[in-house]
Amino acid sequence: MTTIGIDLGTSNSLVAFWCDNGPELIPNALGEYLTSSVVSIDDNGEILVGQIAKERLITHPHATAAAFKRYMGTEKLFKLGQYSFSPEELDTIILIGGATRMPIIKSTVSKMFGRLPYSQINPDESVAIGAAIQVALKERNEALKEIILTDVCPYTLGTDIVKRTASGFEDGHYLPIIERNTPIPVSKVKRLYTVNDDQTAILTEIYQGGSRRVENNIKLGELKVEVPKGPAGQESIDIRYTYDINGILEVEVTIVSTGLKKNMIIEKNPGSLSPEEIEARLNELRDIKIHPRDRAENRLLLARGERMYEESLGDKRTEIAYLLEKFEAVLATQDQQLIKKATLAFKKQLDHLEGWFDY
Secondary structure (H helix, E strand, O other): OOOEEEEEEEEEEEEEEOOOOEEEEEOOOOOOOEEEOEEEEEEOOOEEOOHHHHOOOOHHHHHEEOHHHHHHOOOOOOOOOOOOOHHHOOOOOOOHHHHOOOOOHHHHHHHHHHHOEEEEOOOHHHHHHHHHHHHHHOOOEEEEHHOOOOOEOOEEEEEEEEEEEOOOOOEEEEEEEEOOOOOEEEEEEEEOOOOOOOOOOEEEEEEEOOOOEHOOOOEEEEEEEEEEOOOOOOEEEEEEEEEEOOEEEEEEEOOOOOEEEEEEEEEOOOOOHHHHHHHHHHOHHHHHOOOHHOOHHHHHHHHHHHHHHHHHHHHHHHHHHHHHHHHHHHHHHHHHHHHHHHHHHHHHHHHHOOOOHHH
């Protein structure tokens, strides 16, 4: 069965699918790719769409609807991540959507970014083409192995924790582990500790939502692990959340002192993947289940920085210490985009400092 991608536009709509030759638009009954986003009902109760319906906007306004997409649901403003970019950091400006054909749009964008926007992509067709690529990506099409397409986790995923207050410990607090709008696939880990003497178990409750109190979020499941007895704070667990494009959330809890692990799988659409397919997908993601500080390329940079610190004196040594602490702080965020930028900057700074003379 073929899966299609749809661009339901305010003025026009398009449909596309992925074939052996890549994304391909599907023409409508009139042989055109653009279908007017207009719906009408004739005297016989038949539903008319596209250009035919558009022609009836004036003659049958009571039975014809256009631009209805603007009234579907409630409009909300979402913060797309927490990154800011300067115009110099952008490789290309691409305009998407039919409205960008207007000269005023191109002129304004050119003035804002100091360069002309890329204009070799059809703005009317680009969203539908992207939808077809997204379909192929979700189907794990072999042709897309070399294509990187960024998707994001649509909501925050976290766990229930207790916090120390003036009157003792208070439960019901929310600890986000994967923030919404994080590019996926993603895997992040947090370490939690026992809060009572001789505590024998830790219950990990899994939640979806953005409230600081778990009662206002959606509970997805729970995972209980036994820990060795000991003083409060002696035993700890690492909670790792791994989330992928298919809506699979793996929660893995590791008892730090013993290395024992326990995990559970939560599916966005239960039954859409077989147990074998889920296991295969998680095996593909095993490489991202490594803390950034433990990755070879980052360990190499840290080792280089430590070596340079011990070899240096005075201001140079102080500068290297500052850079090491700064890089370690970025690694602790487990944010791949921040780490990528910080890695390049840290290496460049070390290269520069190796040319310094010690004083």
